[in-house]
Structure formats: C-alpha cells, structure tokens
Amino acid sequence: MSTGKSLEAPAQQQPQPSGSPKAGGRFKRLLTTENLMLAPAITVLASITIFPFLYLIYASLMDFALAMDDPTFAGLRNWVRLFKDPAIAQSWKVTLIYAVVGLGLEVIIGVGVALLLYATPWGRNIFVTLWMLPIFVAPVVAGLLGWFMLNSSYGLYAWVLQLVGINTDIFGNVATALPAVILIDVWEWTPLITLIVLSGLQSLPSEPLEAAEVDGASYWQKLRYVILPLSARIIVVAMLIRSMDIMRFIDTIFITTAGGPADSTKIIGLRLFEVAFRFMDIGYAAAIGLSMLFVTILLGQAFVKVMYGR
Amino acid sequence: MAKDKLTTRKIVTRVLILTALTIAMVWALLPIVWMVLSSLKTEAGMFSMPPKFIFKPTFSTYAFMFDEGNFGQFLNNSLIAAGSSTVVALLLGTFGGYALARGNYRGKKHIAFWIISTRMTPIAAAIVPLYLIFANFHLIGSTFGLVVAYTTFNLPFALWMMMTFFAELPPDMEHAAMVDGATKFQAFYRIALPQVAPGLVATGILCLMFAWNDFAFASVFTGHDTQTIPVAASLLVSQTGIAWGQAMATGTVIILPMVIAGLAVRKYLVRGLSMGAVK
Structure with missing residues (x-):
C-alpha cells in the first residue's frame, strides 16, 4: 500500500544545482528546462481538453440541433429540462443500480478471490495470471462474448440455463437484461479488484498479523480485526477507480442491448448518446454530459484525497 | 491425535481453497476459451447442441475475413x-x-x-x-x-x-x-x-x-x-x-x-x- 509517497517526494527535494537562472527579466526566468519540457504536454492537453470543455458549457446553453444551421441562445432551458425529465431520472437510476449491484458483487468476489490467492498453498502466480485475462478484453468484445454465451438459441450458458429450466431471451427480457449486462461487467472487472487488493495484502505489515497469531487469533478473527481494516483504504481506491470507469464506458451495453428493452439497461452515458446522435439534440446532450462530468469530478476529487492519504 | 486432526483440517482447507479458485478460473476463462474455439469451427459446427469442445479446427473463418x-x-x-x-x-x-x-x-x-x-x-x-x-x-x-x-x-x-x-x-x-x-x-x-x-x-x-x-x-x-x-x-x-x-x-x-x-x-x-x- 505504498501510495502517494512518491508524489510527496519532489516537494522535499533539495535545491537543484543549476536551478537558479541568471538575472534577465521575468520571461527569461520562465525559460527553465523544466518549463520548456512541460510546455508542449500542457499546451496540447489544454487545447484538446479545456477547449472542448468550454465548448460543452456553451452548447449546454444553446438550442443546438445537429440539423439546424445556427444554434440560438436557450438560457438555462436545457438545464431545467435535465432536472425535470423522467427519462433522465430513469437513466440515473439504472446507472446507480448498475454501479451499486455490479460494484458490490465485484468487491465481494474480488476481495474473496484475493484472500483465496493470498492463502493458496501453491500456484498463486498461475492463478493470478489466468484470473487477470478478462481485464485485457476490449469492453465491446466482452459484450459480444456475453451475448454469444447467453444467446437463447445456441449460447453455451443459455444451454446450461435451459437444462435447469430457464428458457428466455435474456437480453430481450426486462427482468433479465440488466442482471445480464451487470454480470458482464462483473466478469470483466472483478479481477481488477482482486489484483489491487492482492497487491495491498502482499504489502501488509507483518507485525500486527504476528501479534494476532501470538494471541491465538483464528483466521476469521485475523481477517475481521487485522486484514480487512488494514485493507480498507485500498478497497476504497479500487471502488473509486471502478466507479469512474462505470461512468466512462458504454461499450458493453451498447453492443448487447443498446439500452433496451424498455430502457431497462439505458445507463446515463447511453442516454446521452441517444439524445446526441439519434435525436440530434446537442444542447441537451451537452447538459447531460456536464452533469456526468460533475459526478466524475466528485469521484476524482475523492480519489485524489484518498491517494494522497489526507 | 491432536496433531493428526489439525493436519486433516489443513488438508481440507487447502482442497477447499483450490476448488474455489478452480471454479473462479473456469468462470473467468470459459468465455474466452469458447470464443477462440468457436472461431476455429465451421459456422454450422459452432451451434451444435450439446456444445462440442473437441473438434477438428479450421482456419477458414480467418482466411475468409x-x-x-x-x-x-x-x-x-x-x-x-x-x-x-x-x-x-x-x-x-x-x-x-x-x-x-x-x-x-x-x-x-x-x-x-x-x-x-x-x-x-x-x-x-x-x-x-x-x-x-x-x-x-x-x-x-x-x-x-x-x-x-x-x-x-x-x-x-x-x-x-x-x-x-x-x-x-x-x-x-x-x-x-x-x-x-x-x-x-x-x-x-x-x-x-x-x-x-x-x-x-x-x-x-x-x-x-x-x-x-x-x-x-x-x-x-x-x-x-x-x-x-x-x-x-x-x-x-x-x-x-x-x-x-x-x-x-x-x-x-x-x-x-x-x-x-x-x-x-x-x-x-x-x-x-x-x-x-x-x-
């Protein structure tokens, strides 16, 4: 759990030998090697992110249809609509369920597997290697795979389900579509939680565990009073990363259900996609995008705080 | 006696851990393995029920693409x-x-x-x-x-x-x-x-x-x-x-x-x- 230490290091660093520029005006003092090395990155990053961000704010204040010639000023109309639109509320609800149920399962299974790997007598390396493979799968391929496995007429998993009497079009049924896309997310990303937690477990200080052992603690007591409390921070890091990713990606659901049936899997990112590219209502899409960005920024702020440890 | 009991318990624990891990690996890998196998089947062979894990692979799909x-x-x-x-x-x-x-x-x-x-x-x-x-x-x-x-x-x-x-x-x-x-x-x-x-x-x-x-x-x-x-x-x-x-x-x-x-x-x-x- 060596987090953030390296970030603090530069601040405590001793003064640098050639760091003092010769006298020669403010501008010259700005031309340090560091600034010259940093400038291209910051310039490019700013122009491809800050400019679009400002453009997004502008668009959210306009009546802006893709088909229209000139956008007209709309004031806060898009924003008011955002808070009144039941479709948006529905999408946030789906997003929340997707995040809470998916992340909940990922944390439970992911931490469980990490503890098993931590305790396994042999083969940890091989198990870890195999377990991490889904992480490399492109989300859109994960969606294709989930669809292929659960396809009612010839999917391998659907075949197993039919053997036990479950016979339904899984992605076409309101009751099963959301669980199915959540399970695809769980399949792909539970290993990431495991990897993060396992690397925390492997760097646990040995003293508290040894002390617990001397006191005759059982495995469950050690888990409850030593291992889990010491791993809490890293589990939070993993959850924040995953939450931001859940806001970030739409690929898996886009390919499997495209948000259907009856909007039961339409997470907020997909709703934005539909508003922008099917209804061509760019102004409204921009407002939705900014509201998503706002949530990501809150999560990012929490993440930076946890990372710096204060 | 007591030592024997502990060892049995240890063995049971190990077997349980390895079983649980094996189940997890099957869950993680089966879709990937199935995808690769399916890509090596003929379009007709892909959908045979019950599913086939042993078959003669063909690269015809790749060649076609x-x-x-x-x-x-x-x-x-x-x-x-x-x-x-x-x-x-x-x-x-x-x-x-x-x-x-x-x-x-x-x-x-x-x-x-x-x-x-x-x-x-x-x-x-x-x-x-x-x-x-x-x-x-x-x-x-x-x-x-x-x-x-x-x-x-x-x-x-x-x-x-x-x-x-x-x-x-x-x-x-x-x-x-x-x-x-x-x-x-x-x-x-x-x-x-x-x-x-x-x-x-x-x-x-x-x-x-x-x-x-x-x-x-x-x-x-x-x-x-x-x-x-x-x-x-x-x-x-x-x-x-x-x-x-x-x-x-x-x-x-x-x-x-x-x-x-x-x-x-x-x-x-x-x-x-x-x-x-x-x-």
Whole structure:
C-alpha cells in the first residue's frame, strides 16, 4: 500500500544545482528546462481538453440541433429540462443500480478471490495470471462474448440455463437484461479488484498479523480485526477507480442491448448518446454530459484525497 | 491425535481453497476459451447442441475475413490510430512527466486532480464537443480525429504515469552529472530516462491497449475507410443476420495481442490501471 509517497517526494527535494537562472527579466526566468519540457504536454492537453470543455458549457446553453444551421441562445432551458425529465431520472437510476449491484458483487468476489490467492498453498502466480485475462478484453468484445454465451438459441450458458429450466431471451427480457449486462461487467472487472487488493495484502505489515497469531487469533478473527481494516483504504481506491470507469464506458451495453428493452439497461452515458446522435439534440446532450462530468469530478476529487492519504 | 486432526483440517482447507479458485478460473476463462474455439469451427459446427469442445479446427473463418473482407485494412486502421496516439502521448508525457517530477511546481495536488479527471472523463461526455469541433474542421471520418480523441485520455495517462516513475528515482545521480558539467536536459536524457525504460514501455503498452480497445470514440469518429476492428466487430452483429463465426474470430484478433502485451508488463498493470495509486 505504498501510495502517494512518491508524489510527496519532489516537494522535499533539495535545491537543484543549476536551478537558479541568471538575472534577465521575468520571461527569461520562465525559460527553465523544466518549463520548456512541460510546455508542449500542457499546451496540447489544454487545447484538446479545456477547449472542448468550454465548448460543452456553451452548447449546454444553446438550442443546438445537429440539423439546424445556427444554434440560438436557450438560457438555462436545457438545464431545467435535465432536472425535470423522467427519462433522465430513469437513466440515473439504472446507472446507480448498475454501479451499486455490479460494484458490490465485484468487491465481494474480488476481495474473496484475493484472500483465496493470498492463502493458496501453491500456484498463486498461475492463478493470478489466468484470473487477470478478462481485464485485457476490449469492453465491446466482452459484450459480444456475453451475448454469444447467453444467446437463447445456441449460447453455451443459455444451454446450461435451459437444462435447469430457464428458457428466455435474456437480453430481450426486462427482468433479465440488466442482471445480464451487470454480470458482464462483473466478469470483466472483478479481477481488477482482486489484483489491487492482492497487491495491498502482499504489502501488509507483518507485525500486527504476528501479534494476532501470538494471541491465538483464528483466521476469521485475523481477517475481521487485522486484514480487512488494514485493507480498507485500498478497497476504497479500487471502488473509486471502478466507479469512474462505470461512468466512462458504454461499450458493453451498447453492443448487447443498446439500452433496451424498455430502457431497462439505458445507463446515463447511453442516454446521452441517444439524445446526441439519434435525436440530434446537442444542447441537451451537452447538459447531460456536464452533469456526468460533475459526478466524475466528485469521484476524482475523492480519489485524489484518498491517494494522497489526507 | 491432536496433531493428526489439525493436519486433516489443513488438508481440507487447502482442497477447499483450490476448488474455489478452480471454479473462479473456469468462470473467468470459459468465455474466452469458447470464443477462440468457436472461431476455429465451421459456422454450422459452432451451434451444435450439446456444445462440442473437441473438434477438428479450421482456419477458414480467418482466411475468409482476410481474403474476402477488408479485415487487413481494419487491422491497419486500428494499429495506426492506437499507435500514433501512443507515440504522441509517450513523447509529450515523458518530457512533461519529468518536469513535473523534478520541477518545483506549487499546487501539485491541483495538477494531479486536473490530470486524473481529464483521464477519467466519461467518453460519452467527451464525444459531444469533439464531434462538433471535428465537424467544423472536416475531421469526422478521419484517422487524425480519432488520434486526437485517443490522445485526450492517453496524454494525461502517460504524463501522470511518467511523473510517478521519475519521482521514484533519487535525483542524486542527475545532480552529480550536472556538477560534472552536464546540462539539466542531458541529465534527464542520459541518466534518468534509461532508468525508467521499463516504466516507459509499460506506459506505452497500456496507452496502446486503451486506444486499441476503444469502441465508442471509433464508432462515432470513423468512416467506412477508417473503421477500427472493434467497430468492424460490432457491425458484424448489427447488420442483417449475425455472423457469429467472424465476430468470434474478430474478437480473438482484438484480444490476443493485448493479452500477450499486457502479460508482458503485468508487473506494472495494477499501477497503470489504478492511476498509480497502487504499486
């Protein structure tokens, strides 16, 4: 759990030998090697992110249809609509369920597997290697795979389900579509939680565990009073990363259900996609995008705080 | 007696752990294995019930995709788009990351926050303004536009990762070189850069993977001639009829290089995927 230490290091660093520029005006003092090395990155990053961000704010204040010639000023109309639109509320609800149920399962299974790997007598390396493979799968391929496995007429998993009497079009049924896309997310990303937690477990200080052992603690007591409390921070890091990713990606659901049936899997990112590219209502899409960005920024702020440890 | 009992218990525990892990591995791997197997079957053989795990493999689906379809072209498009954005991100990110690690910049926390929230911006939210800007410059359907889109997440990533790698190096050797007359840039280039080479490679591979695996950006920003393989894969199942054989073969081609590259840098994988929060 060596987090953030390296970030603090530069601040405590001793003064640098050639760091003092010769006298020669403010501008010259700005031309340090560091600034010259940093400038291209910051310039490019700013122009491809800050400019679009400002453009997004502008668009959210306009009546802006893709088909229209000139956008007209709309004031806060898009924003008011955002808070009144039941479709948006529905999408946030789906997003929340997707995040809470998916992340909940990922944390439970992911931490469980990490503890098993931590305790396994042999083969940890091989198990870890195999377990991490889904992480490399492109989300859109994960969606294709989930669809292929659960396809009612010839999917391998659907075949197993039919053997036990479950016979339904899984992605076409309101009751099963959301669980199915959540399970695809769980399949792909539970290993990431495991990897993060396992690397925390492997760097646990040995003293508290040894002390617990001397006191005759059982495995469950050690888990409850030593291992889990010491791993809490890293589990939070993993959850924040995953939450931001859940806001970030739409690929898996886009390919499997495209948000259907009856909007039961339409997470907020997909709703934005539909508003922008099917209804061509760019102004409204921009407002939705900014509201998503706002949530990501809150999560990012929490993440930076946890990372710096204060 | 007591000792015997303990040993039995230990054995039972071990068997239980290994059984649970085996179940987890089957759950993780079965879809991938099934995809690869299906891509090696004939279209008719794919759907035989009960499913077949032992069969005579054929590469006819792959041969068909490369010979009859534009598959080679899509592969090329993916490589160019992902590769270019990786090169740009690494180049700018390495210089910038070194400067951030060594320079005395105030408000590092704010820079960290800006970089991370840029990296984590929801793709759907980023697509809207980029689409409008690209439309203005007639970049919709161009590979250049896609490279710019990929750079919006790869550059902050590379900048951040390289900063953490450089920050871990003790600056003493660079200082010694500068005392001996090297310029600061020479100290960076000759002393610091070679030491972070493994980190640089890992960062590059992860950038490549993020761009290679993208679907949402590519589905909006590419046209018929510039389409990447994930988009090609999606079109196989959304057009009339579903070509599952080709879809599975395409999926295999998408994930195979990433599995190999990813495992090659697995030591840095967690660090990369957690934005450096976990090492």
